Amino acid sequence: MSVFTLGLTGVGAMFVLLMLRQPVWLALAMVGIVGNILLNGLPVATMLAGTGSFDTALNYALSVIPLFVLMGEVASGSRMSAELFAAARIFTTGVRGGLSIASIAASGAFGAICGSSVATAASMTRIAMPEMQKAGYKDGYSAASIAAGGSLGILIPPSIILVIYGSIAETSVSRLFAASMIPGIVLMLLYMAISVMLAGRAGPPPDAEKVSMAQRILALLRPWQFMLVFIVSIGGIYAGVFSPNEAASIGAFGAVIIGFLRRTLTVQGFIRAVQASVLISCALFMIIIGATMFANFVVQTRLPESLLALAQAAQLSPALVMGLIVAIFIVLGCFLEGIGMVLITVPVFLPIVTGFGFDPVWFGVLVAVLVELGLITPPVGMNLFIIKAQCATLSMGTVYRGILPFLAAPVLLVILLFAVPQLALWLPEVLY
Incomplete structure (x- = not known):
């Protein structure tokens, strides 16, 4: 053989x-x-x-994983996600589908300090789902909004998926974080647009409560602790002040200190956050x-080199090869969880992708988007099961039907990344 x-x-x-x-x-x-x-x-x-x-x-580069996990666990235990949702809810008052939009916005913001889509979806389900049910939103629409918003944690930095990709591809994590920021914001806006389009038949009429612009802006300033942690940690990476490892350390330490100072984090809560971080990190490192x-x-x-040689010998165009890779990712996303999918596919596909002249940083963002799509794609979308597990009265059929329109957003973003690569490459070029 x-x-x-x-x-x-x-x-x-x-x-x-x-x-x-x-x-x-x-x-x-x-x-x-x-x-x-x-x-x-x-x-x-x-x-x-x-x-x-x-x-x-x-591996020193991988030490960022338990630190970002700890930061997310502490932030969740300190009720930052609840405060983000409350702020977004006030800001979107009077807008049709406002609670759905608020859950997406709060999920995107929480993902910026959590780095885990599953943790974001789990936290936001406990907060936003009861509020949407109370307001008269259809269950499928509510669950889909939370699942879609929760998936943003993979793309908006800090992202554990991008850290793992960077270690495999030997690519700067700082550049990957910079490259993923604009696509992450674009995807969040696409999810919101879909939410608004669906709100007419899936959500109640807009809230009649009147909220002034000053009240809306003030509401956005209330979760100051989130903005502080994000600006110091992730902003420090973009400014070149911190390495990702240093930023993760400072972010985790800052989240702990803020939680204790505001008395939203107890000693028992801190111990639970550390225990959860250890268990999650151990599971991740076993996979790695x-x-x-x-x-x-x-x-x-030499499997990747042989596959590249076969593709070149068959005179396959780079576009066709990338189309096949994207299709494989989409199919695998229906059956595998995100981290396993990245660790299985990237060692095989990355040499092929770079062999056809594609930028590894751009490919990292593309992989993150495709993993994000897998998190909300039936039948094994992890975020869908996380939401179902916390809502006993919710059927999987309802969740599956609700998420289908939202799948258009990451698909559209994949098309945009191919059509306009600078969507991912512009910010790293400016910063670094």
């Missing part, structure tokens, strides 16, 4: 394990270890597994370690 055939067999075996409902980290690690045994023998494979695990745990073993195997089989 040639090494190329072995590589393809390994990828196929990994997908078989996933379909057998094995954990992502286990499927990746098993294929990587067995593949390395077949290629290099047991002693070398054992050494690679040990050094790969150690190097991943020791498994992916490192899998990537090592894939690189040795």
